Amino acid sequence: MPNKSGSRMSELKHKKVVVVEVTDRNLDAFFCEVYGFEYEIAAMHECSDGTNLSFNVDGKVYEFEEEDLQKFKQTGKLKMWSCGLLLNDLARQGIIEKGNYYVNV
Secondary structure (H helix, E strand, O other), X not given: XXXXXXXXXXXXXXXXXXXXXXXHHHHHHHHHHHHOOOOOXXXXXXXXXXXXXXXXXXXXXXXHHXXXXXXXXXXXXXXXXXXXXXXXXXXXXOOOOOEEEEEEO
């Protein structure tokens, strides 16, 4: 296909991926059901309506994250921007599948 100057355009390099798309409200409710504590993605990630968050969920929870995760499981308190940690914990437990997650706020 030619561009504005009439020369041939190169192809856009890309790859197609499968994503799991979920709303923040559904994921907030799911976290509450699984962990027994409320989690509000929009507030924890300081984002507004229309924001899309992306997480690569591989089921890995790193050693330095374990203490925060255990604290959340006991008290419901978690550091900001921890949605990915919870998603990876759920994948590690086999509750959700691994993959690319898009959260629509």
